[in-house]
Amino acid sequence: MSDNAFRPASLVLATVGLSLATFMQVLDTTIANVALTTISGNLGVSSEQGTWVITAFAVSNAIALPLTGWMARRFGEVKLFMAAVVLFVITSFLCGIATSMPELVIFRAMQGFVAGPLYPMAQTLLLAIFPSAKRGMALALLAMVTVVAPIIGPIAGGWITDNYSWPWIFFINIPIGIFATLVVWTQLGKKPEKLVSQPIDYIGLILLVIGVGVLQVVLDKGNDLDWFESNLICLGAAISAVALTALVIWELTDKHPIVNLRLFRYRNFSFGTLALVLGYSGFFGINLLLPQWLQTQLGYTPVWAGLAAAPIGILPVILSPLVGKFAHKTDLRLLAGGSFLVIGASCFMRATFNNEVDYRHIAEVQTFMGLGVALFFMPTTSILLSSLKPSELADGGGLATFLRVLGGSFASSLTTWLWQRRAIHHHAQLTEDVTVYSPATQHYLDALGGPSQQAYARLDKVVESQAYMLSTVDYFTLLGWIFMGLFLIIWLAKPPFAAKPGAGGGDH
Helix, strand or coil, rough: CCCCCCCEEEEEEEEHHHHHHHHHHHHHHHCCHHHHHHHHCCCCCCCHHHHHHHHHHHHHHHHHHHHHHHHHHCCCCHHHHHHHHHHHHHHHHHHHCCCCCCCCHHHHHHHHHCCCCCCHHHHHHHHHCCCHHHHHHHHHHHHHHHHHHHHHHHHHHHHHHEEEEEEEEHHCHHHHHHHHHHHHHHHHHHCCCCCCCCCCCCHHHHHHHHHHHHHHHHHHCCCCCCCCCCHHHHHHHHHHHHHHHHHHHHHCCCCCCCHHHHHHCHHHHHHHHHHHHHHHHHHHHHHHHHHHHHCCCCCCCHHHHHHHHHHHHHHHHHHHHHHHHHHCCCCCHHHHHHHHHHHHHHHHHHCCCCCCCHHHHHHHHHHHHHHHHHCHHHHHHHHHHHHCCCCHHHHHHHHHHHHHHHHHHHHHHHHHHHHHHHHHHHHHHHHHHCCCCCCHHHHHHHHHHCHHHHHHHHHHHHHHHHHHHHHHHHHHHHHHHHHHHHHHCCCCCCCCCCCCCCCCCCCC
């Protein structure tokens, strides 16, 4: 069968169905974060235990992603996508009716696992049903979902929790999922598929589950347990390192690998994936740190912190269709490189912030960064998929998405750790100058009515706030330079970047 032989009755409806299901899944990665305190309180556990709601989803999702290619060949791309959506709706309902924390954690783990194939399969199916010349448009629409959903998540989660009750953050998936299922089934149900009954690589699967599962727990719990000061983290890191090393060796020698690492022989897949993972990790880190800083240091509520970050989604919504339409007429490295320069510049702008910065200034920088985000996902995804054969798209999409999600987990842990460590460092430096002999200190204490316990407490609060401000400046400066480095990395990919039917060429 020639590539692109099948066309759904309505390309628009098929795209809406695939995008809605993906939107629902990406939304679920962030919507529960702001509701954790409420969920923990209602289920009678500490906030610390409540974080397992996030960890359980992340661990099982990370394990499921690399399995996508094997499952697609075994059961068919459309059937796998449909099953994932239906099971996601069922597990969302189970999460909503959970009556205890262990129940909720188990259902979230199940939800995370069945969510795994949704994004790579949506990507693969969109590329299959769109003509080659319009594939950029398909990827741009999916990119728009990837950007907008994580921004809407915390705002919607906060609003639903405040106005209704936390189970509704899971129940809202049910109507979306049912609608997406019906649409995709009517449009893509008759798509012919070639099934391959490949033996499952059990050893690879076991190593994957152990390596990725334990690594995700280490990343999620590292900050709470003070990293390598904890025996549990040391043991987990060692187990994960051994399992993942064994996995790489095994997968490169196995005839039917569960994770197709041989795709890295393609130059464009290697550099495209590296740019995607590092770029997304930086994007993820900004989205994590900015609301955290606004809430803990500037006194913003969760919803207002979300609204301050939200303008990042304005330009991607407006520009994504244009990027998709005209991208194939330009060198994709120019678009991706431009994206890194804009996002890097936005980081340097944030490095000029101080504790007096107003909402408008924050929102303007977020809007400017949106230009970079609009140019990021579609070109980098097109570059990394450009050398793959049609039969390798599901594997490539699953592997790139898996590494992107894992990159987000690393970014989450490293961002929090770095921010706190630098704040402690700056706090120590600042307190060296705050002494009873310092005229500035004397002046400040006099303004508070003279030395007293309350005055010293106020002074310490000011020092702490300044320390976190300096740490935030350090973080955004570092991130700015990383994005400048990514500008150079993307130029290591080689054109042509148009996917050719049946072509597996490219620079090895």
